[in-house]
Amino acid sequence: MGAHISVPMYQRSLPQRYRLVGLKCQKCGKINFPPKGTCKYCRASTEFIEVPLSGKGYVYTYTIIAGGGAPPEFTDQALIQGSYPVAIIQLEEGPRIMAQLVEVEREEIKIGLPVEAVFRRIYEEEGVIRYGYKFRPVVPPCKP
């Protein structure tokens, strides 16, 4: 079964989907991602400031979605790739989020693998391309 997300709902969440904008609680200082009405950590504040997250983190845990197990919006992807990895990413700033992994061999995926966010097509629905984040192993800078 797929999780239908309507265009208006997707539209409202664009800052978090396109560039990982989180909400920093003004009372306890923790970062809520995805954004919440009330801080999910201290449950005592609705005052936040927006903070773009770095997109850096590591694989907290992961699984492989086999072809037959893909939700309908990912049917094309399952046809192309056969199966694909999905991980819980522990972000530098604290939150843990679920995302696909790209540009990684199956045997390279390990708990603790350093990863960074990339901007990709997630799926299409109602003719609209839904862009968002996936994660790839950190691409280190060139050596000078």
Next chain:
Amino acid sequence: MTMGIQSYGVYLPYLRIKADEYVKAWGACAAGISEKTVPDFDEDSITMSVAAAREILDLTPQATKNIAFLAVASTSFPYVEKATSTTLIQALGLNDNIFTSEHTTSTAAGLEALLAAWRYLETQKEFGKTALITVADAPQARAWDTLEHGLGAGAVAFLLTKENPIAVMEGASSAAQESLGERYRRTGETAVHDLGVREYTSETFLELCRRAAQNLLKELGRSPGDYHYLIVGQHDARLPQTLGRKLGFEEEKIKPGLLYSSIGDTGAASALLSLAHILDQARPEEKILLLAYGSGAKAIALSLKVTAEIADHRPTHTVNYWLERKKYLDYTRYLKVRRQIV
């Protein structure tokens, strides 16, 4: 005021296919490539534009707030109607009051975007404003069309400034004339075509590029001997070098900019990816003549001069770095990733 490039960023997809795979599948590879870049199934000209722009803005996040103009270019935008620049504004966190301009319909679009940004900045009196240009392409053709063999993918982004550029833009010149039968893609189609009349289209390419280049040289009072590099958009393996010879440039001035044999035809991004590759290696005071060509047909020439600033503004990842970071696909997998059979 010295108009020019402040910084640049490059992105090449991780996936590659070797010419050998075409030989195995079709008996021959029709393009003069040894391998080429392949966009993954979840990449397009927008995602690659974001990736190239982030190469700049991750290194200098403070630059984001000064961007007053965004120009985007590609022959393969995922939407024919719906703004593309707005996806980048959201993904990069740019100011929501910036002016935008979108360039498409020929492989000259990348350089047109650069010129549009340049002209915009020239009109701005405010100090410190910059313009961002992203150029990305992943042209498609039908799997049974030999035109398909050479088509690659890649992206490049530039930040233009009026103060202390790493490369000064000295002048530009254009040659445009109605020309039929070259590469085209009609509305509603996803595949580019040509009529396979190579001699005829080569003639137009050589003639228009020559006119644009010679007009610019005349305007600037220069000769080929004044330049260290000649960059030509590479949509096949041979024409850029033929053009270079006809213009009177030595082989060693053309070779450093050639990327075709390792990434293929990157459409609107080709000439500017090669510019990034040259900037990776260029030294202060060196001069660059750049030519971009688009079917239909037009040629644009741009003259650049590298400054001493270049030493302090090297990108995090050079073109050579991206060239080395890769994974090979076999032809069947390639057809799936490019959505030819899925």
